[in-house]
């Protein structure tokens with residue numbers, strides 16, 4: 001089934017671009033737990049394809065400002081080659097995993113628009129995403145997330161975003177969930193504050209039996225402004241000729257029957273039935289869009305367009321040439337046959353209007369307080385805080401050294417790290433835990449220094465710290481600082497001792513603290529695109 005990506009399809013796509021550039025897809029809106037076309041209120045089911053080629057081997061790049069991923073919506077040659085194939089497949093949505101907000105997306109987005117294809121994208125990228133092993137929601141992540149929102153906001157065919165992908169994926173990492181929820185809260189607030197068209201902010205979840213129910217409930221509980229707008233499920237339960245009951249789909253469907261926002265499969269397409277990707281028959285599609293599931297799930301996104309070493313591809317590409325693989329036809333055939341029963345927006349009055357109850361806090365399975373959530377990143381507040389300090393960290397420290405210094409200072413007396421503490425089980429998040437690493441370290445140095453009555457020896461740390469004259473604070477600083485510390489006390493009075501032990505605990509993780517996020521290394525532990533694309537993540541599912 002060799003379909004050489006012909007000059008013809010390129011020409012066809014280009015013609016579409018030139019003649020149909022003004023086409024504007026009707027936005028997709030959310031009502032209750034379903035998606036609808038905004039104008040005519042017809043229900044919308046996602047017939048999606050994951051569309052992003054792997055990050056370079058070992059993650060590649062990243063160190064000197066170069067990105068370690070190729071933005072598929074800025075790669076005009078590739079999207080021009082591929083969009084006609086997505087049309088042939090019958091896809092109406094693609095999922096992208098990492099976009100570069102500094103690049104121009106006009107051509108690919110217009111080609112997709114003209115082809116009737118919507119986009120849902122992750123907001124992180126391999127080097128900058130919520131890291132499950134050392135979760136934070138900080139100014140760097142906030143500016144990345146909001147930059148991607150800005151870059152995509154003008155296209156009417158953007159359905160929304162994922163604020164995280166498989167972040168808490170087993171019991172060891174449930175404490176990363178509040179950071180995902182804080183990211184959801186702040187990204188939603190940002191979209192509203194900019195007056196952008198409604199675009200959803202959801203989460204793409206791992207299907208881990210030990211955490212999935214609590215994660216789903218947690219992200220759909222409490223304050224509505226902090227809840228996800230949709231739940232994307234990365235599911236590989238149906239392998240080969242399974243069925244609705246045996247696969248686990250029936251149980252998953254029952255679990256989401258009352259969910260108050262749309263749920264869909266953000267990835268599916270088990271390939272373990274024998275024969276790898278090419279052996280996939282996609283019999284799950286009839287179930288997903290059939291009478292049992294379509295009242296609950298709004299379709300799904302097959303993993304994935306590109307054949308890579310992990311062997312999940314529908315097509316294989318090599319430069320200009322493209323071959324469709326056996327499962328291309330299988331997916332195309334199955335998706336063409338679906339006829340989900342739908343309801344119009346006008347006729348639909350959601351019954352499941354309340355979110356879930358927040359999961360019960362439990363030491364062994366869910367040591368996660370529902371509130372408060374980690375603070376909203378605020379660069380101005382962080383600058384004000386640093387300007388107020390008398391002992392600051394050198395600006396030239398690399399991530400490894402910062403991690404070592406945290407390990408050192410947090411172990412010192414006087415609770416010096418309370419302002420930057422993060423503890424999901426106590427729900428204590430220091431006001432400055434949302435600042436960048438250098439700013440956080442300065443805060444800890446200064447707290448220690450002042451606790452030592454400003455002894456000159458208490459602000460040295462091997463030359464990494466220096467005494468400074470606090471800068472004349474900007475007039476706005478006192479209120480900004482007051483606001484930041486009001487919602488998240490810097491040093492807890494009653495929680496002082498727990499904050500102290502949390503700081504201690506952070507000692508050990510202090511070493512990875514620097515390594516992942518700040519040293520420009522390609523680690524991406526919390527962001528499973530690397531694992532997915534290399535075939536490791538999926539096997540674990």
Ligand SMILES: *[C@@H]1O[C@H](CO)[C@@H](O)[C@H](O)[C@H]1NC(C)=O
Pocket residue numbers: 026037040041042
């Ligand atoms: C509603 O609009 C969408 C997109 O414009 C279109 O695909 C769909 O067929 C329309 N529904 C009806 C019932 O006409």
Ligand SMILES: *[C@@H]1O[C@H](CO)[C@@H](O)[C@H](O)[C@H]1NC(C)=O
Pocket residue numbers: 169170171172173
């Ligand atoms: C969670 O996954 C990590 C990494 O794969 C592993 O080290 C850890 O033991 C797992 N935790 C549990 C509770 O399974």
Ligand SMILES: *[C@@H]1O[C@H](CO)[C@@H](O)[C@H](O)[C@H]1NC(C)=O
Pocket residue numbers: 254255256257258
């Ligand atoms: C959904 O709601 C129905 C009716 O209120 C209830 O009987 C059922 O237990 C709920 N299911 C779940 C999974 O919460």
Ligand SMILES: *[C@@H]1O[C@H](CO)[C@@H](O)[C@H](O)[C@H]1NC(C)=O
Pocket residue numbers: 140382383386395436437438439518
């Ligand atoms: C942290 O913030 C300071 C300003 O307070 C800035 O100079 C520095 O470059 C930032 N560091 C990182 C790693 O972003």
Ligand SMILES: *[C@@H]1O[C@H](CO)[C@@H](O)[C@H](O)[C@H]1NC(C)=O
Pocket residue numbers: 398399400401519
């Ligand atoms: C970080 O800085 C230290 C001290 O200057 C240096 O020894 C180390 O090699 C640096 N590490 C990296 C990864 O740049």
Ligand SMILES: *[C@@H]1O[C@H](CO)[C@@H](O)[C@H](O)[C@H]1NC(C)=O
Pocket residue numbers: 422423424425426497498499501502503505506
């Ligand atoms: C959070 O605080 C609790 C209670 O003080 C403590 O047992 C736990 O180790 C802390 N967790 C972290 C990650 O610091």
